[in-house]
Amino acid sequence: MRVSTNQFSNVSSNSILEQQARLLKIQQQVATGKRIVNPADDPTGATRALNLEKVIGSQEQFARNMDRAELALQTEENSLDQATNLLQRVRELTVQALNGTQTAESRKAIAAEIRQIEDQLLDVANATNGSGEFLFAGSRSRSEPFVRNEGEVQYLGDQTERLLQASESRQLPTNHTGLDVFMRVPQSESDLITTGGSGNSGSGIISTARTVDSNQAFAGPYSITFGDEDGNLVYSVSNDAGDEVVAPTAFNSGDSITIDGRQFSIQGTPADGDSFTLEQSRSASVFSTLGNLADALEAGGSDSAAQARFANVGNNVLGGLDAGLNNIGRVRSEVGARLNAIDAERDANEARVLDLKSAKSKIEDLDYAEAIADLQLRQVGLQAAQQSYLQIQGLSLFNFL
16 A cells, blocks of 8 residues: 555644644643543533532532521520520519518619610610521511510511521521510419509508319409408409309408419408409510519509509519510520531531532542553653654655665
């Protein structure tokens, strides 16, 4: 077969270009550390690696979500800690005010401090996170949830929990609503509450009621009214409809009074016309509890009737404060549980990301030892092709004539 000079030149040039292309591909792989530089290098592997990259991106977004959730919950926990300290201080002041040695002036001084604490608690309830969102506003996180309207604190947020996606199948709540934390607080740790009439003029102080027979249904509320009968102090009990359920009975200070299996007592000497109430405990806001306490302290008076009126209010406030502290403790426990859930989910997420990256690495990452050997081989091949081309190109029949 006759090989022309032009054919030889074309074949040699193509061989050199092919060697250069192979060498360039190896150099790109070594430089990037990737076996698959272009999808054409391994279409199947490139597709699998792309799918894994998408999944890894999702997992990393979940990790960022959990970081945001953790920050929000930690901020909420700090606010709840402040609220706890404030309510504990109010409880200390209430116990102090209930001391019989307190004067009207000293109680007013205590009331002034409680008013300040109420304002501080309002600031805590309107706390924001690092993004400027109100912690306890529900989904209305850009609007102040608690406002004071004619002296009464109102909640303008909603009852929605904000959720962040922590995994493909799990969402984590990142907040508690102000309604749950500050507004729907039981009036007492007991399911019953006893109160004294605001216009009482005697020294009667009613105790907390307790259940002695749970088989009896409570049909209250009941009103206990005192009167004079032939010079003797008597009380009668009527239901909400005004029907008398206990006929006038002689009163002795400290004697137990039982209604529907619920027992309480009244100490002191109520006056003719004084009244007390036994009813189911309801929900109230911590702000109204503090406001009622301050009002009672500011009412003044140091006689036995004023002392009794404040004692009836103060005893109820203590029960409400204890219930409020228990409620905030419950919320803090939920926050702690959510933070623990985030830690567990983060560990699982990190393990998933590590496995996915390992799988992706096996598909697209370069075996450097093999690549370096191949690079050296390609360099030798290119040099051989170039030298052969130069030597053969210089051959001519004239050299042999």
